[in-house]
Amino acid sequence: MEGNQLFPVFIKLNELHTLVIGAGPVGLEKLTALLNNSNHARITVVAETIIQEVRDLATRYPAVSILQKSFEPADLDGVNFVIAATNNNVLNEQVKLEANKRGLLVNVADKPELCDFYLGSVVQKGDLKIAISTNGKSPTIAKRLKEVLNDSLPNGLNITLKQMQILRNMLKGDFSSKVQRLNEVTEILMKPLDKE
Ligand SMILES: C[C@@]1(CC(=O)O)C2=NC(=C\c3[nH]c(c(CCC(=O)O)c3CC(=O)O)Cc3[nH]c(c(CC(=O)O)c3CCC(=O)O)/C=C3\N/C(=C\2)[C@@H](CCC(=O)O)[C@]3(C)CC(=O)O)/[C@H]1CCC(=O)O
């Protein structure tokens, strides 16, 4: 498929149920990424073998449960989406098939051809989140760009967001006059910073 076909969305993981299959280093990486973004995410981890780091992480997050067992399609019942991080490609394909049969979206870690969605590299400054994807071309560049943006975006941005929310709730008038006022107030952000 020509061009970048990915449509970014921000998912309320805390209101959904995610299944992670596989609990080796890659499963740990994906679980960590989920929890770093959503510490109330309800996550079930299914794996035959579970590394200690995954167990340790799960004890710190009550909404994470671990089932030490082989994957079976019934594990998909009641799940909203699925991340597979196993070392078994036949299983990965079975997960994709069974999940899609149920209308579920699947990410198979590091296997773009089996993914319905990719995980992004995420910049976080309080309420601000920027998710980066390179259309699968270079996750390393996504990670580097995250570092650049993390360093260059001012920490005060989160205070600005909070203040803007207060202002937004205080403004009176019709929708278009509110929009105009919010745009006036933020115009300064678009001007280059004054050099000292
Ligand atoms: C962003 C991030 C999110 C996350 O996973 O949380 C993420 N990968 C990260 C890191 C990373 N992954 C890999 C390396 C080693 C260096 C390298 O190979 O480049 C590093 C860098 C490192 O670790 O330093 C290995 C790798 N990854 C994929 C392949 C297969 C392939 O490309 O064919 C291979 C080769 C496997 C092999 O050789 O066997 C594929 C995918 N990885 C994606 C996401 C999706 C595309 C995102 C996009 O559109 O850019 C996609 C398509 C599917 C998916 O997994 O969702 C996370 C950054 C976390 C952060 O911000 O710190």
Ligand SMILES: NC(=O)c1ccc[n+]([C@@H]2O[C@H](COP(=O)([O-])OP(=O)(O)OC[C@H]3O[C@@H](n4cnc5c(N)ncnc54)[C@H](O)[C@@H]3O)[C@@H](O)[C@H]2O)c1
């Ligand atoms: N570790 C890395 O840095 C890395 C990097 C790139 C790609 N990969 C690939 O990603 C995959 C996962 O890597 P890993 O290091 O986490 O592997 P791993 O072997 O440490 O872990 C695999 C996990 O899958 C589980 N699993 C396998 N079959 C299962 C089944 N039928 N039911 C339930 N669970 C099952 C295992 O119990 C284990 O928890 C591998 O294919 C690996 O080649 C790994």
